[in-house]
Amino acid sequence: MKSADAATFDAAYYQRFYFDAKTRVIDPQHAERLGAFVCGYLKYLRVPVRRVLDVGCGIGVWRDVVARHFSQAHYQGVEFSEYLCERYGWERGSVVDYRAERPFDFVVCQGVLPYLAPADLKRALHNLGGLSRGALYVEAVTREDFERDIVDEDLTDARIFRHRAEAYRRGLAPHFAEMGGGVWLSRQAQVPVFALECAGA
Structure with missing residues (x-):
């Protein structure tokens, strides 16, 4: 199976998953809680945030959060x-191969990676390492989430890949330290953290 192509993400897709209140995957209250948590955590960690990249930005929920x-x-x-x-008016690009002149302080990649086939996923995770010099927020539904029955399959796109959580962790680990809650800290970041704040430290 190949990664989802651009035609997948048409007007009907966004009407179902983002604009229709009955079938959307994220509501304003959830976005507010998530944004407050992630941004509050970055402030606590003292990650300086001056440049933010939202790759796979969708309808721009994170623009308002930032x-x-x-x-x-x-x-x-x-x-x-x-x-x-x-x-x-977003810039066109893919998490698999998007390039920037210099890395960002904070990169967001929400709900994007499960649409990638294994080879593209591996490339995307490596690419995220080059795009962030500070922090990364990743949200991706994993196979374990389905196995534990915590995914609402009526609201979840059936076309996504069910990658193991380990596939994401293995791809991100060379570039980031896992901080919990979907937050990852670049190994280039000059930010001191306590051992128990960093998973596997």
Whole structure:
């Protein structure tokens, strides 16, 4: 099976998963809680956030989050969907091979990676390592989440890959330290952390 192509992410996709209140995968209250947690954690860790990359930015939920919590930061939205790029003006690109002139302080990759086949997933995780010099937030549904029956399959896109959690951790580990809650700290970051704050330290 191949990774999802650009045609997957058309107007109908976003109507179902983002705009229709009955079938959307994220609601404003969830986005607010998540944003407050992640940004609050980065502030606690003293990660300086001046440049933010949201790769697979969708309808731009994180743009507002960043504006509230890091008002001086520049937000860069990158999106694979031609429909959303035309509608919102995002830069077109893919997490698999997107390049920037210099790395970002904070990279967001939410709900994107499960659409990638194993080979593309491996490339994307490596690429994220080069895109962030500070922190990374990753959200991805894993096979274990399905096995533990904590995924609402009525709301979850059936076209995603069910990669093991270990596949994500193995791909990110050379570049990041896992901080919990989906937050990862770049190994390039000059941020001191306590041993029990960092998984596996």
